[in-house]
Amino acid sequence: MSEYTTSTAFLEALQEAGVSYIFANLGSDHPAIIESLAKAKKENKEFPEVIICPHEMVALSAASSYAQITGKPQAVIVHVECGTQNLGGAIHNAAKGRVPVLIFAGASPHTQEGELVGSRNEFIHWIQDVMDQRGIVRGYTKYDNEIRSGKNVKQLVHRALQIAQSNPRGPVYLMGTREVMEERTERISMSTALWEPVSGAAIPPQRVQELVKELTEAKNPLIVTSYLGRNPDAVEELVSLTERLAIPVIESVPNYMNFPVGHPMHCGFQWNTPKQNELLAEADLVLVLDSDVPWIPTINKPSADCKIYYIDVDPLKEQMPLWYIPSKRFYAADSYIALQQLNQALKEAAIDERSIQHRRVQITEIHHKQRVEWHRREKFRDDIITPEYLTACIREIVDNNTIIINEGISNFETIYTHIQANRPGSIFGSGAGSLGWSGGASIGAKLSAKEKTVISLTGDGSYFFSIPSSVHWIARKYHTPFLTVIYNNRGWKSPKLSTLGVHPNGIANETNQFWSDLQPSADLAKIAEAAGGAYAQTVKNPNELKHVLRDAIKIVREGRCAVIDVHLPSI
Known part of the structure; x- marks a missing residue:
């Protein structure tokens, strides 16, 4: 009992609930969790596998896509209110996409003179103490609570996961101070059968x-x-x-x-x-x-x-x-x-x-005519690579064992139209509006279906938002290879389209000033090569496209990430 803490009970509860992975960015609030994990490893005790994530956006995106594909919620651990805020758009995506996931954040210690194990001993513990840490995400979570004792931590975890998995599904958030997570407590047994999500409803x-x-x-x-x-x-x-x-x-x-x-x-x-x-x-x-x-x-x-x-x-x-x-x-x-x-x-x-x-x-007949028009748009041109032609070329390397991650944004509809998915579970989007989901989502997809080939289709703007340095470091460390194809139009096209939708004949259109130009273009593929050893290629010539894609998918299926930066017409 002297070594059994709230943190151990918390991790046991995740294991009992069927959580396979903890996507973690640990900090000064997590010594008890780290100690419990280390002890479990030493004793060969099975806990969810920890995936170290150098950025919280990637962590939650990975957990989210895993849950989308399998239906099973995973866990994310972040560092106090700073890590909570760094979840950023990923918490929006999980909420709006109705994805079940459990987020746990530590909190600054609530004692400062050594009254309890875990009391404040670093200057940052004062700086990171805020009035309403849970309030940061309250508008995006179905449930939030604070762990105040190890005696009922398992009940809180199972209740949170029950809420997360009941329709409409969504993320849940728990937090706990160092002292509480260090607290010695007694082991209790829980029957997960008593914490099932609410059954689906029917038409009267x-x-x-x-x-x-x-x-x-x-x-x-x-x-x-x-x-x-x-x-x-x-x-x-x-x-x-x-x-x-x-x-x-x-x-x-x-x-x-x-x-x-x-x-x-x-x-x-x-x-x-x-x-x-x-x-x-x-x-x-x-x-x-x-x-x-x-x-x-x-x-x-x-x-x-x-x-x-x-x-x-x-x-x-x-x-x-x-x-x-x-x-x-x-x-x-x-x-x-x-x-x-x-x-x-x-x-x-x-x-x-x-x-x-x-x-x-x-x-x-309508269906047939529509497909004839789709095929016409895929026509090869020797001067430029169109999004339609690019997607048709990607379709040629897709098989029945492939998962597509779609974050094309301005090419979102083009990708769905020209990939032409026919199998349930073969293509996924975030279901929401915060960019940068696709990088972490590809990791989560690969972890959830290790036998599958994962292809991420993203715009250059979304690729920037995905924190590719973090994504590809994780992918190499945890052996989750996937192919990224960047639809690179050297800018954020969506703000331009939005402006033209309201002001089609305005000054911005007349002067071509939209403040969304991302030129000079970064060498996007090389970011992944530097961070994670990915195979990196940039394609500007339409005649090279199919050959490069075939090489890239072969490399991915052999166990290495690949990033193909395809230059489309500029915005």
């Missing part, structure tokens, strides 16, 4: 028949989704529904593979698309399944008399101060369960098969 049974009737009677129904594919089983149910009723599907700002792109009912993607989608305009019923932004009303929306049904784990978007899409019904339901309900009810429904077959032919 009396409303299922109403929705089935509306779907079968609609002349031009449409389905819009963004993150239904976080559960691969839901994709299969969605395919069954669309095949039975010949309903087209549009993916709006997807961050998962939600519906097979090759399926004849798949009718494309939309992001900040600057025009009205014809299928959306003509729809008399839209079923929204798991989507925060199914369309942008100032540009692209359904008609005023279109019926809208909204099924989502969070249909009110309570953490979005301005959000409304007036709908006939809102259901806080798990889309997988809801689709099972609908597909079961359809077995007994009266269906006009002739009209279904007529619509099937129409939608299949």
